[in-house]
Amino acid sequence: MRELVILGTASQVPTRTRNHNGYFLRWEREGILFDPGEGTQRQLIHAGVAASRITRICLTHVHGDHCFGLPGVLSRMVLDGVAHPVHLHYPASGEEVVRSLVSLATPGLDLRLHPHGAAGPIADGIDIERLRHRIEAFGYRVAEPDGRTFLPALLEKAGVGGPDVGRLARDGSLGKVRLEDVSVPRRGLRFAFVMDTAVCDGAYALAEGADLLVTESTFSDDDVRLAEQYLHLTAGQAGSIAASGSASALVLTHFSSRYDDVELLAAQARLTAGAATVVAASDLDRIPFPARRSNDGRAP
Structure with a gap:
């Protein structure tokens, strides 16, 4: 089974309707948790996702809205008696922050730390690309082999x-x-996760051929100057990245609290996203993968 569960969609500060970041990817036997911000443990309960399903945790960078929920998630896994190894991937430049967060968690989990500092494979079927943010950041691509x-x-x-x-x-x-x-021939499914970044080569590389592409969409196209200042994407830029990579589906998230209605952002992204289906995520959404493409890259 492959499915994306949205745990939180807020950027920087949560709102009454949006929790901090958190994304759980069901990928057959793997359960990959991306960027657990504050409140992720509680959001897992609301989403009906057992913490014991987590086998990997992937941090794009160590800004608090993307990692401050880590101690709670790890402690919950210890409480639930998780016995399997849990792999934690993160930028090597965030080592001090990550170790501090891990030190706050209840001990007893078989947690294996995997810092990285360059683009390339980091685990079987998982690659990273460097993004362009105010601190070192990487995006993730998860792919199954062609068959x-x-x-x-x-x-x-x-x-x-x-x-x-x-x-x-x-x-x-x-x-x-x-x-x-x-x-x-059967083309393997591909998932891409592009969080805090300005437009950059790494974002385009991750989006290439993605069946399901998750990107931040912090700002409206009307606020492009703010996006440039803080090194974030506008909705239209997110759509262009999806179109350039011929992505099948684009999920927008990481919304600024200045926007009450994120359908405005979805509408802007649709203007630039080409054939990609565009969804503005809401907390606790469950997003299935699109129909598998044929080997030439088209939907069957």
Whole structure:
């Protein structure tokens, strides 16, 4: 199962309707928590997500609205008796902040720290790119490997069935039958997470081919000067990043408290987002992945 659960959508300060940041990605056996701001532990309860489902925590940077919920989440996992290892990824320049936050948590969790300082892979299927913010920041891309989809009619014609299908998938051939004779390429799903940043090469790289792209949209296009000053994105810029990468779906979040109605931001993003579906996230939304694309990058 693959699904994004929105735990919070506020930037800098929470509001009556928006908690600080927090995003939980269900990715088959992995449960990845991104940028847990204050109140994330409580938001997990409201969203019906058990803290025990978390296997990784990924911080884009160490501004408080993206990490001050970390001690509470870790303490809750200890209280719930989580026994599996939990991997914490974060910019190496934030080492002191991260270790201070971890030190506040209840001890007893098998927490494994993974600082990073350059673009590239950081775990199986997870890559990072450098973003452009007031402190060091990185965005994340989670991708499944490309594979193949069996075609039942061709399997039947080739006389392959039952356990032999699994053997064919594993070995690539079964007698004279090759895997490519009875299947078609299947493009792996891709998720991208772009938080606090100005427009930069890293944001475009993360968005490339994304099935589900999450980006900050702190400011309206009318407030572009504020975005430039604080190194954040406007809604229109977020849409342009999605369009440039041919993303299937764009989820906007990290909204300034100056905007009561974030549909204004969604409307601005739609003008620049190309074919991407645009959603302005609300706290506790559950967002499914779009239909899987064909191997040429188009939706089936």
